[in-house]
């Protein structure tokens with residue numbers, strides 16, 4: 178071959194995919210089986226092949242990968258040791274953008290888990306966002322996203338950016354009757370001495386004051402008698418104490434949990450409701466986190482240092498944190514031992530020069546897009562001609578794709594409470 182000849186389908190570049198499969202039924206030396214693929218601009222499909230399926234199935238699919246004469250010689254990437262079969266993803270080359278994309282298959286609404294409410298499916302693909310010694314990918318969280326911290330799963334159940342109006346609040350709470358002006362005129366300030374008057378005029382069990390316009394007395398729990406009512410503002414301060422991102426969701430007196438809807442309305446936005454599944458999915462917890470006073474919330478196993486505590490031994494003491502910036506919530510791994518992963522729900526741009534590690538069941542995928550020599554040369558020529566600094570391999574640029582951005586686009590959270598661990 179002449180040096181300048183460009184392999185068909187690899188003008189701009191290609192994607193190296195290596196699939197490592199853990200096969201517990203094999204002998205120790207063969208436990209991890211690695212298979213490497215090169216994906217050209219014709220793209221590839223990733224197909225799961227159930228372990229129980231006959232190996233002939235794989236042989237049948239194989240010729241498609243090697244037949245270069247075919248105009249659509251799509252590479253067939255096989256992921257074995259998986260209880261699921263069928264297409265799980267595909268890699269596509271966008272000739273307009275000159276980029277490869279990884280498209281996961283998303284099984285929305287098809288519950289395959291025995292755990293009630295568990296949001297993930299067997300074939301979900303998780304992208305590694307960070308781990309000790311690994312590259313950090315900050316990820317912009319959206320409602321419905323699921324991330325994994327070690328073996329624990331966390332759902333971004335609700336994102337709340339604006340507060341409800343007072344009218345909305347009051348219509349959903351049990352509000353004490355506010356004594357009208359008419360009432361107050363007749364018996365001014367004598368109520369405290371008057372037993373009957375006192376029972377008619379409820380007060381806040383925290384500050385002992387009566388209800389007021391804009392700060393009514395409400396009741397959200399089983400408490401009765403003198404502790405029945407509390408000011409909206411007093412309760413808000415209890416639920417979300419000054420200087421804390423964590424939220425108290427139970428009444429301190431009767432220990433009853435406040436109704437979900439009330440919790441959501443009381444928490445000062447911007448706030449996020451997380452739901453976590455840990456200890457092999459046996460423990461489900463809900464965590465409201467408000468970013469009204471701090472732009473950072475930390476997640477981990479240690480009770481002391483975290484806003485979201487996930488009691489699972491696969492979760493590091495200080496595993497990850499979330500930075501709130503202009504109403505966006507960015508997840509960062511903190512060099513955790515077992516890593517942080519995001520469930521892929523949307524196509525991922527495979528930036529040239531960058532490696533992406535993914536998990537699918539017991540298989541690991543390493544995906545790396547490489548720019549061809551021809552393409553590098555072309556870029557250098559363009560740079561010479563226009564004097565621009567073109568995007569170079571290995572350098573992140575702010576990406577148009579939702580969910581990703583370069584690290585340096587985020588402001589330093591050094592002013593935050595959790596800066597000590599940086």
Ligand SMILES: [Zn+2]
Pocket residue numbers: 381382383384385386407408411
């Ligand atoms: Zn009060």
Ligand SMILES: [Zn+2]
Pocket residue numbers: 398399400428429430431432433
């Ligand atoms: Zn109570």
